[in-house]
Amino acid sequence: MAKDRTIPAGRRHQREVHHANLSDLLRRIHLGGPISRTAAGEQMRLNRSTVMALTAELTKAGLVDEDLPTGTGRMGRPSLVIRPTSDRVHVLAFDVAVDRLVAARVGLGGVVQDRRSAPRQRAGVDLESVVDALVGFGRDLLAGAPKDSICVGVGASYCGMIRPGDGLVRFGPDLGWVDQAFGQEMSRRLDIGLPVIVGNEAHLGARAEHERGAGVGFRNVIYLHGDVGVGGGIIVGDRLLDGDNGYACELGHMVVNPYNGRPCGCGSAGCLEAEVGERALLEAAQRPDSVGREAVRDTVAAAAAGDEQARRALDEIGDWLGIGVVNLINLFNPAVVIFGGMLRDVYPGAAAQVQARVARNVLPVSRERVRLCVSALGDDTTLIGAAELAFTDLLNSPIETLQKLTEHAKE
Amino acid sequence: MAKDRTIPAGRRHQREVHHANLSDLLRRIHLGGPISRTAAGEQMRLNRSTVMALTAELTKAGLVDEDLPTGTGRMGRPSLVIRPTSDRVHVLAFDVAVDRLVAARVGLGGVVQDRRSAPRQRAGVDLESVVDALVGFGRDLLAGAPKDSICVGVGASYCGMIRPGDGLVRFGPDLGWVDQAFGQEMSRRLDIGLPVIVGNEAHLGARAEHERGAGVGFRNVIYLHGDVGVGGGIIVGDRLLDGDNGYACELGHMVVNPYNGRPCGCGSAGCLEAEVGERALLEAAQRPDSVGREAVRDTVAAAAAGDEQARRALDEIGDWLGIGVVNLINLFNPAVVIFGGMLRDVYPGAAAQVQARVARNVLPVSRERVRLCVSALGDDTTLIGAAELAFTDLLNSPIETLQKLTEHAKE
Numbered sequence: 025m026a027k028d029r030t031i032p033a034g035r036r037h038q039r040e041v042h043h044a045n046l047s048d049l050l051r052r053i054h055l056g057g058p059i060s061r062t063a064a065g066e067q068m069r070l071n072r073s074t075v076m077a078l079t080a081e082l083t084k085a086g087l088v089d090e091d092l093p094t095g096t097g098r099m100g101r102p103s104l105v106i107r108p109t110s111d112r113v114h115v116l117a118f119d120v121a122v123d124r125l126v127a128a129r130v131g132l133g134g135v136v137q138d139r140r141s142a143p144r145q146r147a148g149v150d151l152e153s154v155v156d157a158l159v160g161f162g163r164d165l166l167a168g169a170p171k172d173s174i175c176v177g178v179g180a181s182y183c184g185m186i187r188p189g190d191g192l193v194r195f196g197p198d199l200g201w202v203d204q205a206f207g208q209e210m211s212r213r214l215d216i217g218l219p220v221i222v223g224n225e226a227h228l229g230a231r232a233e234h235e236r237g238a239g240v241g242f243r244n245v246i247y248l249h250g251d252v253g254v255g256g257g258i259i260v261g262d263r264l265l266d267g268d269n270g271y272a273c274e275l276g277h278m279v280v281n282p283y284n285g286r287p288c289g290c291g292s293a294g295c296l297e298a299e300v301g302e303r304a305l306l307e308a309a310q311r312p313d314s315v316g317r318e319a320v321r322d323t324v325a326a327a328a329a330g331d332e333q334a335r336r337a338l339d340e341i342g343d344w345l346g347i348g349v350v351n352l353i354n355l356f357n358p359a360v361v362i363f364g365g366m367l368r369d370v371y372p373g374a375a376a377q378v379q380a381r382v383a384r385n386v387l388p389v390s391r392e393r394v395r396l397c398v399s400a401l402g403d404d405t406t407l408i409g410a411a412e413l414a415f416t417d418l419l420n421s422p423i424e425t426l427q428k429l430t431e432h433a434k435e
Numbered sequence: 436m437a438k439d440r441t442i443p444a445g446r447r448h449q450r451e452v453h454h455a456n457l458s459d460l461l462r463r464i465h466l467g468g469p470i471s472r473t474a475a476g477e478q479m480r481l482n483r484s485t486v487m488a489l490t491a492e493l494t495k496a497g498l499v500d501e502d503l504p505t506g507t508g509r510m511g512r513p514s515l516v517i518r519p520t521s522d523r524v525h526v527l528a529f530d531v532a533v534d535r536l537v538a539a540r541v542g543l544g545g546v547v548q549d550r551r552s553a554p555r556q557r558a559g560v561d562l563e564s565v566v567d568a569l570v571g572f573g574r575d576l577l578a579g580a581p582k583d584s585i586c587v588g589v590g591a592s593y594c595g596m597i598r599p600g601d602g603l604v605r606f607g608p609d610l611g612w613v614d615q616a617f618g619q620e621m622s623r624r625l626d627i628g629l630p631v632i633v634g635n636e637a638h639l640g641a642r643a644e645h646e647r648g649a650g651v652g653f654r655n656v657i658y659l660h661g662d663v664g665v666g667g668g669i670i671v672g673d674r675l676l677d678g679d680n681g682y683a684c685e686l687g688h689m690v691v692n693p694y695n696g697r698p699c700g701c702g703s704a705g706c707l708e709a710e711v712g713e714r715a716l717l718e719a720a721q722r723p724d725s726v727g728r729e730a731v732r733d734t735v736a737a738a739a740a741g742d743e744q745a746r747r748a749l750d751e752i753g754d755w756l757g758i759g760v761v762n763l764i765n766l767f768n769p770a771v772v773i774f775g776g777m778l779r780d781v782y783p784g785a786a787a788q789v790q791a792r793v794a795r796n797v798l799p800v801s802r803e804r805v806r807l808c809v810s811a812l813g814d815d816t817t818l819i820g821a822a823e824l825a826f827t828d829l830l831n832s833p834i835e836t837l838q839k840l841t842e843h844a845k846e
Contacts, residue, residue: 354689357680385690387682
């Protein structure tokens with residue numbers, strides 16, 4: 025709604041449009057890769073001179089370069105191609121996953137320039153030791169960054185429930201964390217003048233798959249992320265479902281087995297994550313002493329090789345997973361359901377059960393077009409999601425963000 | 436994104452802002468009731484003269500009146516109050532509910548000016564006889580409308596799955612309808628130059644409760660509508676969840692009882708609607724021969740009066756309903772869950788079971804603030820939702836819509 029201000033509405037409007045166009049062009053290049061001036065003009069419905077002016081501004085800021093395309097095979101003067109400048113800016117992305125700590129320096133276009141990682145103990149790890157390790161990685165990655173390269177944001181993915189706004193870990197079942205100021209502590213210790221923005225791993229995984237993976241081009245996407253538990257990120261009309269306080273998407277705590285359910289880490293029983301998580305699978309496969317991603321992969325491989333116990337375990341897990349997927353499809357009518365994390369390994373071995381449930385229990389109208397698949401970004405899904413979170417400010421206001429950071433560096 | 440056009444961007448922008456402000460002001464008065472000029476200006480962040488100009492334009496179109504408030508008790512010159520003109524425009528709203536057909540003429544402000552209704556047989560009713568009855572009601576209501584009053588839209592609520600766009604009934608389990616052109620047939624037969632826009636009853640109920648009922652002021656609302664089955668309307672960020680093809684919100688087909696479920700009308704088993712619908716309740720209460728809303732009310736009353744069988748039936752239904760509600764809260768983190776239709780009668784008798792499930796199985800962060808209640812609009816929820824659907828064009832473009840209809844009437 026219009027507000028009375030001193031700048032005339034017309035000029036204010038032009039400035040806003042210009043600002044939005046700069047943001048839109050950089051985002052297209054960041055997410056879609058190099059693009060010709062002509063294609064950018066067509067997609068953004070802008071004329072030649074406007075695209076030229078926008079590109080000039082982004083080039084001056086050092087964010088993009090232009091060059092001639094190689095071998096288009098088309099007649100006439102080829103349109104210049106705009107591509108991200110490889111080393112002008114980067115972000116730091118951290119991933120506190122259930123069995124490892126990862127850090128990466130990521131450039132425009134989602135290019136991982138460098139990375140560090142270490143295995144992580146499953147339990148008894150306190151905030152300080154996690155922050156210690158990650159901050160060490162972060163400093164190392166920054167020290168190796170090209171001279172004159174600017175860090176424009178820091179994002180972190182965490183395997184637990186995060187309070188929106190300040191990166192407080194409300195509940196990290198796996199590490200036993202309750203109300204730990206992870207984001208604030210990371211920002212304080214890293215001390216580079218940037219806040220560390222924290223997101224839930226499944227939310228960030230959904231975002232990454234939607235923007236760069238198996239969900240590209242779809243407006244409604246369900247992402248299920250398995251580790252010890254099962255988290256979810258649900259994209260509704262191109263936006264992550266957040267709910268009234270930011271705690272939506274807890275699909276791992278749908279009750280799928282209300283009367284004979286396995287106890288769940290949340291205090292309830294029969295939750296999807298209790299029935300299809302790592303523990304359920306390994307116990308059903310009579311491998312109760314094994315643990316971790318490798319043990320899950322071994323079980324899936326054994327089932328494929330004819331191990332009957334492993335086969336039965338996957339069938340059982342697959343049926344519960346199928347019930348969860350059925351409910352999600354009937355509720356959300358999504359274009360695609362994506363399995364990531366540990367479920368990326370489990371799904372191929374349980375696809376028959378999941379699909380049977382979908383065939384039997386999903387309404388035909390929603391079943392007709394839905395696709396089920398594994399994550400396209402592999403084990404980097406959550407890390408890339410954290411990087412995208414870190415790029416938010418730059419993509420929203422490219423010039424202003426760079427100016428602010430350059431001034432800050434001079435002080 | 437900006438497009439190159441011949442009108443200067445600044446003037447185009449001003450026109451768009453004016454258009455949006457007219458729509459916004461009329462919508463506020465329609466949904467919120469009479470409002471003083473001062474309050475409208477504050478809420479819309481517009482200055483005095485702009486509000487005056489907008490009001491003058493709506494007054495000239497005959498949509499609103501202004502008068503002095505009665506007895507504000509405040510000092511100084513009172514601000515004029517803008518209120519909808521009672522009989523300049525109206526819509527027709529139809530409701531094909533499971534046991535009755537209803538039609539109403541509804542004015543601005545959601546005022547039901549007149550209505551007709553008839554009981555409906557449960558089965559074996561074909562498209563023609565439903566359309567016959569409704570069109571008869573419609574003509575009758577139009578004939579009784581004040582002279583010079585204009586019908587600005589027609590909406591219909593239907594107890595089945597509707598294809599977005601053309602009002603085709605994809606699946607009407609209750610009447611056994613499959614792919615029936617209900618919307619087109621209603622438009623053709625009513626023949627007043629307006630399309631009959633059809634919506635699913637639970638979607639429309641959700642919209643009505645969100646705009647005028649128990650969901651007012653909340654951005655995330657779950658509405659469960661019971662009749663023979665259970666439908667749903669889920670408001671996410673103030674918008675109805677639609678999904679990729681418009682078939683989201685099928686919460687009645689969440690599988691809550693995967694292994695011993697009652698058969699469901701959809702061909703599946705253990706769906707929420709199979710476990711908590713009218714049939715499940717009446718059979719559990721050992722009243723298998725009774726049917727309809729009165730029988731449901733009798734059962735709830737009997738349980739309250741100490742009938743043990745009825746009490747057990749409600750406990751059982753309440754537990755299944757609770758499981759469904761748990762899943763919805765964990766997935767959507769809503770502010771409020773509203774029970775409508777037949778569930779408006781059932782919920783008070785089953786609230787203890789539902790709340791026990793919520794306490795046991797919902798994550799604390801989502802449980803902390805969610806409210807459970809029955810629909811505030813009673814049995815008119817779906818009818819009012821149909822009326823709101825019919826008001827869509829007028830509220831989006833008040834002046835243009837009236838002009839178009841006035842010219843049409845002259846031809």
